[in-house]
Amino acid sequence: MLTPEPPGIDYGPVDAAIDDIGAAGFVAVGGRFDPDLRYLTRFEGPERGYAFVRVPGRSVLCAPAGCVRAAEAGFDGEVTVDRVADPAGERAAAILDRERGDAAPGAVVLVPPTIPHDAAVYLEWAGYELRSTTAVAEARVVKSDGETDAIDAVQRAATAGVREAERLLAAAEVDGDELRSEGRPVTAGRLRRATNAELARRGVTGGGNTVVAAGAGTEAGGMNGTDGRIRVDDPVVVAVAPRGPYGYHGSVTRTVVVDSDGGWERRAYVAVESALDAALAEVEAGAVASAVGREADAELAAFGFDPAAVAEEAAAPGHGVGLSRRERPFLDSDAELKPGHVVAVEPGVTEPDRGEVRLSALVVVTADGYDRLGEGDPSFTPRP
Amino acid sequence: MLTPEPPGIDYGPVDAAIDDIGAAGFVAVGGRFDPDLRYLTRFEGPERGYAFVRVPGRSVLCAPAGCVRAAEAGFDGEVTVDRVADPAGERAAAILDRERGDAAPGAVVLVPPTIPHDAAVYLEWAGYELRSTTAVAEARVVKSDGETDAIDAVQRAATAGVREAERLLAAAEVDGDELRSEGRPVTAGRLRRATNAELARRGVTGGGNTVVAAGAGTEAGGMNGTDGRIRVDDPVVVAVAPRGPYGYHGSVTRTVVVDSDGGWERRAYVAVESALDAALAEVEAGAVASAVGREADAELAAFGFDPAAVAEEAAAPGHGVGLSRRERPFLDSDAELKPGHVVAVEPGVTEPDRGEVRLSALVVVTADGYDRLGEGDPSFTPRP
Numbered sequence: 104m105l106t107p108e109p110p111g112i113d114y115g116p117v118d119a120a121i122d123d124i125g126a127a128g129f130v131a132v133g134g135r136f137d138p139d140l141r142y143l144t145r146f147e148g149p150e151r152g153y154a155f156v157r158v159p160g161r162s163v164l165c166a167p168a169g170c171v172r173a174a175e176a177g178f179d180g181e182v183t184v185d186r187v188a189d190p191a192g193e194r195a196a197a198i199l200d201r202e203r204g205d206a207a208p209g210a211v212v213l214v215p216p217t218i219p220h221d222a223a224v225y226l227e228w229a230g231y232e233l234r235s236t237t238a239v240a241e242a243r244v245v246k247s248d249g250e251t252d253a254i255d256a257v258q259r260a261a262t263a264g265v266r267e268a269e270r271l272l273a274a275a276e277v278d279g280d281e282l283r284s285e286g287r288p289v290t291a292g293r294l295r296r297a298t299n300a301e302l303a304r305r306g307v308t309g310g311g312n313t314v315v316a317a318g319a320g321t322e323a324g325g326m327n328g329t330d331g332r333i334r335v336d337d338p339v340v341v342a343v344a345p346r347g348p349y350g351y352h353g354s355v356t357r358t359v360v361v362d363s364d365g366g367w368e369r370r371a372y373v374a375v376e377s378a379l380d381a382a383l384a385e386v387e388a389g390a391v392a393s394a395v396g397r398e399a400d401a402e403l404a405a406f407g408f409d410p411a412a413v414a415e416e417a418a419a420p421g422h423g424v425g426l427s428r429r430e431r432p433f434l435d436s437d438a439e440l441k442p443g444h445v446v447a448v449e450p451g452v453t454e455p456d457r458g459e460v461r462l463s464a465l466v467v468v469t470a471d472g473y474d475r476l477g478e479g480d481p482s483f484t485p486r487p
Numbered sequence: 488m489l490t491p492e493p494p495g496i497d498y499g500p501v502d503a504a505i506d507d508i509g510a511a512g513f514v515a516v517g518g519r520f521d522p523d524l525r526y527l528t529r530f531e532g533p534e535r536g537y538a539f540v541r542v543p544g545r546s547v548l549c550a551p552a553g554c555v556r557a558a559e560a561g562f563d564g565e566v567t568v569d570r571v572a573d574p575a576g577e578r579a580a581a582i583l584d585r586e587r588g589d590a591a592p593g594a595v596v597l598v599p600p601t602i603p604h605d606a607a608v609y610l611e612w613a614g615y616e617l618r619s620t621t622a623v624a625e626a627r628v629v630k631s632d633g634e635t636d637a638i639d640a641v642q643r644a645a646t647a648g649v650r651e652a653e654r655l656l657a658a659a660e661v662d663g664d665e666l667r668s669e670g671r672p673v674t675a676g677r678l679r680r681a682t683n684a685e686l687a688r689r690g691v692t693g694g695g696n697t698v699v700a701a702g703a704g705t706e707a708g709g710m711n712g713t714d715g716r717i718r719v720d721d722p723v724v725v726a727v728a729p730r731g732p733y734g735y736h737g738s739v740t741r742t743v744v745v746d747s748d749g750g751w752e753r754r755a756y757v758a759v760e761s762a763l764d765a766a767l768a769e770v771e772a773g774a775v776a777s778a779v780g781r782e783a784d785a786e787l788a789a790f791g792f793d794p795a796a797v798a799e800e801a802a803a804p805g806h807g808v809g810l811s812r813r814e815r816p817f818l819d820s821d822a823e824l825k826p827g828h829v830v831a832v833e834p835g836v837t838e839p840d841r842g843e844v845r846l847s848a849l850v851v852v853t854a855d856g857y858d859r860l861g862e863g864d865p866s867f868t869p870r871p
Contacts, residue, residue, distance in 0.1 A: 134520075136518075136520035136534075138534070147695065149813060150520075150522070150811045150812065150813065150814075151813075152601065169803070214604070216603070216604065216605035217536065217603040217604065217605055217606075218603070218604045219600070219601040219602070219603065219604065220598070220600065220601065220602045220603065220604045220606075220607040220617075220619075221600035221601055221619065222601075222604075223604040223607075233604075235604075235605070292690065295690075296687060296688055296689070296690050297688075299687035299688075299692065300684045300685075300687040300688045301684075302687065303680060303683035303684040303686065303687045303693060304680050304681075304683075304684045305680075306676065306679075306680050308683065308692060308693050308694055308695050309687060309692050310692055310694060310695070311531065311692050311694070311730060311734075346695060350695075419553070427534045428534065429533060429534065429535075430534075
């Protein structure tokens with residue numbers, strides 16, 4: 104994989120929120136898996152919480168000891184060094200105090216609503232009044248070109264990962280009602296491992312997000328899934344959401360049937376393919392997110408499938424993708440789609456006795472439609 | 488990899504903390520990467536926060552919609568279903584209210600110090616007084632046999648992953664001062680991808696924790712590292728901390744020198760090997776964690792290496808390993824080692840012009856010493 108350039112960071116929404124109320128600054132605290140912290144710092148730190156402070160026009164990262172070099176490599180601002188035992192909230196308060204000089208106490212500080220409670224309490228002890236802001240979440244939902252490039256890169260790897268599972272299934276021999284390859288049964292676990300190995304070879308991490316669900320016995324997901332054998336006519340759903348450059352995710356869902364009897368799976372596959380096309384046709388700036396999802400549902404219903412049966416386990420028809428593998432805009436929400444939103448459209452149908460058929464496309468919203476990310480070929484999976 | 492049995496959950500410390508102050512219950516809120524939530528539920532949920540509630544003798548998981556089946560598969564208690572928009576703190580307050588019936592308001596609820604601030608505020612709005620507890624952190628630090636089995640399983644995969652990098656280096660051809668294999672240069676990125684692919688084949692995820700650092704130009708770590716070529720006499724540090732069954736981590740660090748000139752690297756390797764042995768000899772129940780680290784430092788000093796030069800970037804001599812890849816007990820702390828602590832002992836030396844040499848062992852503390860986890864052979868890497 105060619106690693107794209109580091110995406111920039113748009114502090115505009117945070118600075119605007121600070122300006123709006125004349126706040127002393129903005130503080131975020133979180134660890135390596137906190138998408139807000141990753142966005143604000145482009146730094147993949149340790150698990151324990153560390154602090155980011157924004158004062159008008161300046162950014163400070165309170166880097167945990169042991170990670171200073173990594174912080175300086177990624178972060179475009181001042182890096183200060185914590186000791187391991189320093190509470191992140193206390194460090195943030197010290198930076199705010201330093202920036203304000205001998206200004207009177209009682210200033211307002213903006214924080215994301217999910218800031219750790221202990222950090223919030225430290226800031227309050229230091230005399231700051233907290234007000235919550237969703238400015239970072241707002242900033243993250245619209246992707247810059249650099250962010251879209253990062254998602255495009257990981258999406259290419261994601262497609263290659265799913266293709267590896269398809270290759271294994273295509274090469275499998277039918278043995279009674281079971282599938283075997285190289286003398287061993289083809290299991291959900293084996294497909295998952297092969298998919299994740301291909302993702303790793305492409306330089307991204309499956310990150311525990313790869314799910315292989317076969318037939319009626321759908322895997323619970325993650326690393327602990329069952330390792331059940333796959334029968335010849337099981338629809339096999341392979342869903343990946345690897346994490347790649349700068350922490351951005353891709354998202355690919357495909358369904359393969361090795362030896363369909365041409366019944367339910369074929370009808371379902373045609374319906375879902377059609378629902379995906381119909382949903383994509385609704386995607387453009389200004390559209391309401393839920394209209395995209397509703398279009399998919401309407402198409403499924405036209406084929407005689409009941410979208411409510413799917414909605415029960417709330418497998419929504421799609422969602423945004425970025426530093427979180429699922430994030431705003433959700434395609435069952437009333438959000439307005441904007442240029443730069445990156446969404447996975449992923450309609451599917453489920454039947455308890457047969458299993459699931461699901462397909463996806465990852466697109467970036469444009470003024471008059473969308474551009475597909477990754478390799479962009481939705482139909483490389485042969486219809487059952 | 489043979490997946491071990493799911494480890495049990497010891498709610499004893501949480502129940503004791505509830506009893507201690509006659510609290511109404513305990514509430515934790517977090518997402519899929521929160522090690523406390525993972526411990527309390529054995530559930531790998533979505534990224535957005537969800538709530539766990541403990542009232543005396545009973546556990547409730549407020550499972551996010553779409554994850555109910557996965558929650559029920561892993562969790563041994565009541566599972567209730569959230570809608571996507573339900574704030575986790577509000578859900579937790581509703582469960583507490585339900586359990587208390589029409590008891591008077593104003594009860595105390597225990598929470599981890601890092602509970603998201605918005606969840607804490609919801610609980611306070613609902614009339615609960617919050618008190619913070621480290622009971623979950625206490626429960627997590629001592630591993631049960633089931634947890635140790637899970638760590639042992641991922642540790643075997645971790646060793647196999649590092650061996651893959653070693654194999655690639657051993658098979659490389661020397662071309663001037665560079666290494667090549669199959670017609671292409673051997674780079675840090677290529678070693679990292681090969682290591683992660685082997686981890687994936689073994690059913691665990693590198694999780695962005697694989698670091699390959701070669702010579703003086705040490706990689707900043709994670710997915711964004713440099714892809715620099717490796718020179719023949721560079722010491723190559725390969726460090727992995729994959730996530731495996733039930734979210735537990737392994738931890739392996741090895742150093743390989745392909746074609747040493749027998750100078751600094753050899754001295755450093757012998758010193759670090761000796762420091763590792765000396766540190767391990769200190770490991771037993773009742774020992775102070777920092778004594779283990781100090782013993783490593785003393786041994787390095789005896790070989791003429793300055794541990795302070797290492798400490799500057801605060802690469803501590805070791806740390807606990809569990810649902811976090813680095814957790815308590817830290818080997819530079821005054822914690823007392825207890826049976827069931829799992830620690831990575833990982834001394835190393837760094838010299839700006841030459842690079843780094845670091846080795847590790849992962850052990851579980853016993854009454855009179857330790858048992859090694861994983862394959863347990865510290866010296867398969869030939870000395871330079």
